[in-house]
Amino acid sequence: MRYYRLPSRERGTDSDALVVVDGEDDAYDLSTASDDLGSFTELARAANASDRSVDAIARDRIPDAESYDLDSADSDALLPVVPDEVWAAGVTYSISEEARKAESGKPEVYIDVYDSDRPELFLKATPSRTVGPNEAVGIREDSDWDVPEPELGVVLHREEVVGYTVGNDVSSRDIEGENPLYLPQAKVYDRCCSLGPCVATGGVVEDPHDLTMSLTIERDGDVVFEDETTTSQMATTCETLVKYLRRHNDLPETLVLLTGTALVPPETFTLHEGDEISIDIEDIGRLVNDTVVV
Known part of the structure; x- marks a missing residue:
């Protein structure tokens, strides 16, 4: 899977979205599925806590996540992970x-x-x-x-x-x-x-x-x-x-x-x-x- 940090599409918010791309076109905003999945580091933290992969955690939450239109991903993409x-x-x-x-x-x-x-x-x-x-x-x-x-x-x-x-x-x-x-x-x-x-x-x-x-x-x-x-x-x-x-x-x-x-x-x-x-x-x-x- 590929993980992007993109502007949130939720109305009334100016926060970022953690968007997972599963395959070529299917994209989902994981931050709409859980407040604890707002960044790639938070996703990796959840995977570490459960002794599972980041992809396994993402797949579990995709059914609860809103779809995301990737048409402007190339122009809107932000730093995907903020490393220490x-x-x-x-x-x-x-x-x-x-x-x-x-x-x-x-x-x-x-x-x-x-x-x-x-x-x-x-x-x-x-x-x-x-x-x-x-x-x-x-x-x-x-x-x-x-x-x-x-x-x-x-x-x-x-x-x-x-x-x-x-x-x-x-x-x-x-x-x-x-x-x-x-x-x-x-x-x-x-x-x-x-x-x-x-x-x-x-x-x-x-x-x-x-x-x-x-x-x-x-x-x-x-x-x-x-x-x-x-x-x-x-x-x-x-x-x-x-x-x-x-x-x-x-x-x-x-x-x-x-x-x-x-x-x-x-x-x-x-x-x-x-x-x-x-x-x-x-x-x-x-x-x-x-x-x-x-």
Whole structure:
């Protein structure tokens, strides 16, 4: 199933709706079936309390839920899950290793990570720095080389994988390339991360390591970059990344772990304010954001 956070259609309310899509067209507002199912985290909490899956809880409540018209879902979709933290992994694809070596004056740092059992993991964003679909992601005013990084996002609740989403790990490549110790400044700033359009569970994403992922960037109506890859090219599995994230780390209730990128625009490319970024991941959906200088 796929879970969206959308504006409520109930008259007289301005709250959000947790909408589940069962199949291609059937959509239901679970928040109309229970006041305790107003968000994906609340649904995951109910599943955890009953030792059942989120899909099993949703199916139980669908008969009591009002149907939801998805015609405007693409334009109305909100941040599908509000994570307490967003973490990210680096150098998980061979292309990202090559790109990081190209941007850095110290390429041996990235070679060592790619060849190591321990992955690169870092705190990417807090809730206030994370935006949803159709919101603007940020590019740093003090950076001259900024790129989107399309990534598969793993959604965890109480340290267990409960779904997947699309993520954009926006990065300032010149800041990171100047010195690897500047990584937090290259990665963590206002509007540095976007997630959406939904959370897709394992019933939809049967194999997270076999998904087509594409990136399109438009400027003034023209496509200025377009490419695609597959998550089968990951050199590090999602399971390994989650295992290392859990080590000696008391995780918050809900978080998203971005799993690295293989779609890196050329060194001659940098984002401009107003660019539109579209990231598609098979079986999950399309995440669209424009850009603003922050």
